[in-house]
Amino acid sequence: MWSYLIRRLAYNIPVYFSILLLVMLALRVRDPVFGRLGKNATQEDITALRAELGLDRPFVYQYGDQVRQVVTFTFDEKSWDYDGQTVGEVLRRCIGPSLAITIPALILTSLLSISVSLVSAWFRGRTLDKSLVFVSVLGMSISFLVYIIFGQYFGAYRLNEYLGKDLFAIYYEPSASNATLGEFVTQVWPKYYLLPVMISVIVAMGYDTRFYRAVMVEESSRDYITTATAKGASHGKIMFVHMLKNALIPIITRVVITIPFLITGSFLLERYFGIPGMGNQLLMAVESGDFPIVQSFTAVFAAIYILSNLLTDVLYALVDPRVRLS
Amino acid sequence: MNFANVFARPGLFLTLSVLAVGIAGCGGDSETSSEVSSAEGSGSDSQSPEDGDGGGSSRPSRPSTSERDTPDHASDPVVVSEMTKQSAEEFEQGYKSRLASGQLKSARIPMRSDGPKSLDPIRGSTTYENQCASQTVETLLQYKYLKRPFEYEPLLLTELPQSEDGLTWHFTLKDDVFFHDNACFPGGKGRKITSADVIYSWKRMADIKGANSKVWWLMKDTVKGFDEYKDSQNAAAAFDYDAPVEGFEIVNDREFKVTLRQKSQSFMWKLCMFQTAVVAREAVEKYGERFGLTPVGTGPFIVKEGDWQQGLGIKFSRNPNYHEAYYPAEHMKSDEADDLHLAAGQRLPILDEVQVVFYKTDQPMWLEFKADKLDYAQVPAENFPEAFSKRTRKLKREMKNKGMKGYPVDLLDFIFRGFNMEDKVLGGNSEKAKYLRQAICSALDWDEQNEAFYNGINVIYDGVIPPGLPGYPQGGNSDKAYRGLDLERAKELMARAGYPDGKGMPTIDYYTSRAQNGQEQSEMISTQLSKIGINVQVHLLDFSQLIKKVDEKSAQFFSFAWSSDYPDGENNLALFYGPNEAPGSNHFNYKNAEYDKLYEQIVSMAPSPERDEIYEKMQSMLMEDCPFAGSMARTRFFVVTERMKNFKPVETFENWYKYVDVVK
Numbered sequence: 001m002w003s004y005l006i007r008r009l010a011y012n013i014p015v016y017f018s019i020l021l022l023v024m025l026a027l028r029v030r031d032p033v034f035g036r037l038g039k040n041a042t043q044e045d046i047t048a049l050r051a052e053l054g055l056d057r058p059f060v061y062q063y064g065d066q067v068r069q070v071v072t073f074t075f076d077e078k079s080w081d082y083d084g085q086t087v088g089e090v091l092r093r094c095i096g097p098s099l100a101i102t103i104p105a106l107i108l109t110s111l112l113s114i115s116v117s118l119v120s121a122w123f124r125g126r127t128l129d130k131s132l133v134f135v136s137v138l139g140m141s142i143s144f145l146v147y148i149i150f151g152q153y154f155g156a157y158r159l160n161e162y163l164g165k166d167l168f169a170i171y172y173e174p175s176a177s178n179a180t181l182g183e184f185v186t187q188v189w190p191k192y193y194l195l196p197v198m199i200s201v202i203v204a205m206g207y208d209t210r211f212y213r214a215v216m217v218e219e220s221s222r223d224y225i226t227t228a229t230a231k232g233a234s235h236g237k238i239m240f241v242h243m244l245k246n247a248l249i250p251i252i253t254r255v256v257i258t259i260p261f262l263i264t265g266s267f268l269l270e271r272y273f274g275i276p277g278m279g280n281q282l283l284m285a286v287e288s289g290d291f292p293i294v295q296s297f298t299a300v301f302a303a304i305y306i307l308s309n310l311l312t313d314v315l316y317a318l319v320d321p322r323v324r325l326s
Numbered sequence: 327m328n329f330a331n332v333f334a335r336p337g338l339f340l341t342l343s344v345l346a347v348g349i350a351g352c353g354g355d356s357e358t359s360s361e362v363s364s365a366e367g368s369g370s371d372s373q374s375p376e377d378g379d380g381g382g383s384s385r386p387s388r389p390s391t392s393e394r395d396t397p398d399h400a401s402d403p404v405v406v407s408e409m410t411k412q413s414a415e416e417f418e419q420g421y422k423s424r425l426a427s428g429q430l431k432s433a434r435i436p437m438r439s440d441g442p443k444s445l446d447p448i449r450g451s452t453t454y455e456n457q458c459a460s461q462t463v464e465t466l467l468q469y470k471y472l473k474r475p476f477e478y479e480p481l482l483l484t485e486l487p488q489s490e491d492g493l494t495w496h497f498t499l500k501d502d503v504f505f506h507d508n509a510c511f512p513g514g515k516g517r518k519i520t521s522a523d524v525i526y527s528w529k530r531m532a533d534i535k536g537a538n539s540k541v542w543w544l545m546k547d548t549v550k551g552f553d554e555y556k557d558s559q560n561a562a563a564a565f566d567y568d569a570p571v572e573g574f575e576i577v578n579d580r581e582f583k584v585t586l587r588q589k590s591q592s593f594m595w596k597l598c599m600f601q602t603a604v605v606a607r608e609a610v611e612k613y614g615e616r617f618g619l620t621p622v623g624t625g626p627f628i629v630k631e632g633d634w635q636q637g638l639g640i641k642f643s644r645n646p647n648y649h650e651a652y653y654p655a656e657h658m659k660s661d662e663a664d665d666l667h668l669a670a671g672q673r674l675p676i677l678d679e680v681q682v683v684f685y686k687t688d689q690p691m692w693l694e695f696k697a698d699k700l701d702y703a704q705v706p707a708e709n710f711p712e713a714f715s716k717r718t719r720k721l722k723r724e725m726k727n728k729g730m731k732g733y734p735v736d737l738l739d740f741i742f743r744g745f746n747m748e749d750k751v752l753g754g755n756s757e758k759a760k761y762l763r764q765a766i767c768s769a770l771d772w773d774e775q776n777e778a779f780y781n782g783i784n785v786i787y788d789g790v791i792p793p794g795l796p797g798y799p800q801g802g803n804s805d806k807a808y809r810g811l812d813l814e815r816a817k818e819l820m821a822r823a824g825y826p827d828g829k830g831m832p833t834i835d836y837y838t839s840r841a842q843n844g845q846e847q848s849e850m851i852s853t854q855l856s857k858i859g860i861n862v863q864v865h866l867l868d869f870s871q872l873i874k875k876v877d878e879k880s881a882q883f884f885s886f887a888w889s890s891d892y893p894d895g896e897n898n899l900a901l902f903y904g905p906n907e908a909p910g911s912n913h914f915n916y917k918n919a920e921y922d923k924l925y926e927q928i929v930s931m932a933p934s935p936e937r938d939e940i941y942e943k944m945q946s947m948l949m950e951d952c953p954f955a956g957s958m959a960r961t962r963f964f965v966v967t968e969r970m971k972n973f974k975p976v977e978t979f980e981n982w983y984k985y986v987d988v989v990k
């Protein structure tokens with residue numbers, strides 16, 4: 001297995017550096033200097049800013065610098081937007097809040113949607129199944145933004161008005177960023193993160209339930225299910241032991257493919273609820289043309305993506321004895 | 327996008343759902359995008375794609391749903407009330423008792439953006455950086471808080487600068503101004519500011535390479551020998567802040583002289599702009615690139631460590647060593663209706679803390695305001711009908727019943743469509759090209775745009791000088807203007823230009839920002855011009871690409887907005903001054919020797935009827951030559967809670983936090 005992993009990693013190295021190259025080239029298609037200078041720019045200002053941003057250096061040097069940061073894992077390049085702050089500082093500041101939404105959301109969504117899909121598959125064709133499918137399709141058909149707008153209005157504003165106290169915050173309180181870990185877990189997360197997480201779960205449930213239901217339906221018609229039923233195994237045992245175990249391959253694929261996106265956060269949730277996460281930061285960096293942030297984020301994202309793919313292979317081998325990594 | 331308003335108008339819900347799908351797919355809130363890439367306000371990087379909410383309009387060409395009074399300062403006299411200055415003992419005693427009881431005076435206010443990126447005045451370019459930096463650093467002069475039209479007064483000076491010849495100005499600093507306490511000073515105690523600090527802070531504006539100054543344009547061609555100093559120091563291996571500048575002379579620790587290259591009226595206004603604020607050299611040298619995170623100035627508030635959560639909010643705490651300053655007695659008669667005169671003589675700052683929260687989208691801001699968590703709000707366009715009557719522009723009764731007050735604030739905006747005067751078809755000084763531009767101006771219906779995209783509440787006016795400034799035409803209308811809609815005249819002019827019914831007219835390339843509703847507005851422009859036979863090819867660009875295109879003189883016809891740096895029409899007339907051609911602020915590349923000569927004349931003229939006459943003459947030349955089509959200005963609408971006192975909403979200057987009070 002190790003030789004397989006090393007070989008796969010080696011194959012991916014040129015792919016990875018090509019991604020960096022393409023991203024850097026794509027960013028430079030549009031010159032960021034004019035937008036950053038705004039009005040009153042003189043040719044001298046344009047030249048000076050280009051030099052300050054390092055854009056006057058040959059592209060090879062710029063690329064080499066980015067590769068160095070990735071290889072040494074330093075990310076010490078200065079952000080173009082934040083005075084004196086390195087890319088590493090900005091990324092570290094933002095990844096935590098994003099994970100505080102995405103990890104609970106992923107776990108909850110996966111658990112709930114797998115459970116619902118098992119029930120749905122078991123009662124395939126009956127009213128319960130049809131109702132669950134209907135709700136899932138309905139959930140998928142409504143925009144994420146509508147959930148956020150509704151959620152914020154009813155889940156925070158209206159509910160708080162009704163209760164006479166702030167159960168869920170409409171918007172993130174800046175001072176909450178200074179909370180200790182204990183305060184974060186006991187006070188900050190329930191007040192500022194739980195509502196966005198619930199919205200995220202509701203949105204993702206529709207997509208995941210439909211997908212997992214299809215997987216479970218396919219599994220439920222296998223011979224081993226008939227055998228288990230004939231042997232008198234209980235419904236619960238058949239569903240959660242036999243069927244679930246055999247459906248793990250597509251489940252793993254879907255869950256692991258989501259892992260890289262955990263660090264991207266959800267820019268819509270973050271913008272509406274004021275969560276200081278990566279999605280919002282990345283959007284700001286793209287809007288303002290903060291190349292170092294965009295490039296470094298892409299580098300981290302691409303690395304996690306490649307590693308996630310490898311992890312998927314390893315997990316396949318672990319859950320399915322028929323799979324051998326060689 | 328705001329849900330609160332949808333429930334007030336249920337019929338909108340379906341539309342919202344449909345729109346929401348589209349917006350989500352596009353990846354975000356478009357207004358916020360615009361705010362990020364644009365900037366407005368005094369001293370800000372004020373070139374922007376159009377955005378809009380709020381406003382009022384004067385509309386000569388059709389029955390108006392958006393008429394509102396333009397500022398009428400003549401009927402609103404200045405009043406100077408008697409005041410008793412609050413003693414330092416009483417001021418301190420009040421603070422100590424609030425501190426002891428845990429009842430600090432604290433305001434919570436919104437900022438519709440991601441907030442500032444830097445609080446270093448020479449790095450600041452947006453109105454948000456202006457607003458935040460202005461609380462911690464101070465300029466030599468400031469705007470009078472309640473006086474309209476705007477005037478300046480000393481802030482760090484004992485009196486206004488004195489000059490006998492209008493070239494050499496003598497400045498005297500106050501004797502009781504200290505920098506914030508900070509670890510950069512011996513013993514952590516802020517020291518008294520000196521003349522050398524002022525000169526050092528201004529020299530930083532010239533340090534393009536080392537300090538990454540973005541604001542040299544403010545000092546360019548202003549002070550004798552300063553441009554040469556800037557060139558030589560930036561060319562040298564290291565920037566020498568101690569090297570002399572011919573136009574700067576330090577008399578002693580409190581007095582210094584500045585000699586200008588030429589007489590300049592705008593120089594004093596520039597001394598009100600936060601970019602010229604005084605900072606401590608020790609702090610700049612100690613914190614280096616991170617000085618923008620740890621600003622050490624003389625302002626009424628300080629930012630303590632951990633109180634600025636970037637992208638989220640910033641908390642300003644009272645500067646205990648703030649110099650002696652009082653709430654002004656000079657006010658407008660109309661201010662008395664809002665009790666703005668009652669605090670005269672109160673020691674500043676009145677508040678102990680100001681928590682600014684950054685909102686990237688409008689819905690949470692509006693909901694938090696309605697949930698009583700904010701002391702005031704700018705009314706988002708979507709919520710305008712919820713707060714104000716669209717017909718009367720007055721605050722609705724439900725809001726009044728909660729003790730709220732509504733204020734329209736006129737912005738110094740010049741929103742226009744520009745022609746590249748170097749373009750082969752639209753540009754040039756030939757009669758044919760002029761007729762063509764006049765025809766386009768006549769065919770563009772600004773009122774229709776105003777109705778369709780701004781609730782009909784922006785100000786439509788002739789010329790380039792926005793409402794409220796000397797030079798603004800009476801009622802916003804000038805008989806010299808070719809502003810539409812006048813299709814008959816447009817068609818006639820098209821024929822005179824050699825394109826009867828548009829025959830032979832090549833397609834025009836129109837460049838505008840993709841932010842906001844740029845596409846929809848462009849569609850309307852295309853439709854309007856198609857009525858005189860002109861086809862328009864629309865190019866929607868990112869703001870940076872739009873600027874680049876215009877700076878490179880390759881945009882044939884484009885859309886921009888300009889917010890005045892200071893309240894003088896000269897600032898807008900400079901946009902057409904020949905030597906300012908692109909990439910300078912004359913994006914039109916308009917060149918007219920007579921106009922340039924007049925501009926050079928007004929630069930040094932004090933406000934006077936003679937100067938107003940020249941302004942009018944210059945505007946007439948522009949309206950005849952039509953290097954632009956326009957114009958429009960926005961008005962922001964503010965709703966202020968009953969507990970917030972002394973607040974006179976304004977967007978032209980930003981150091982007003984020190985005057986406001988909150989009574990819980």
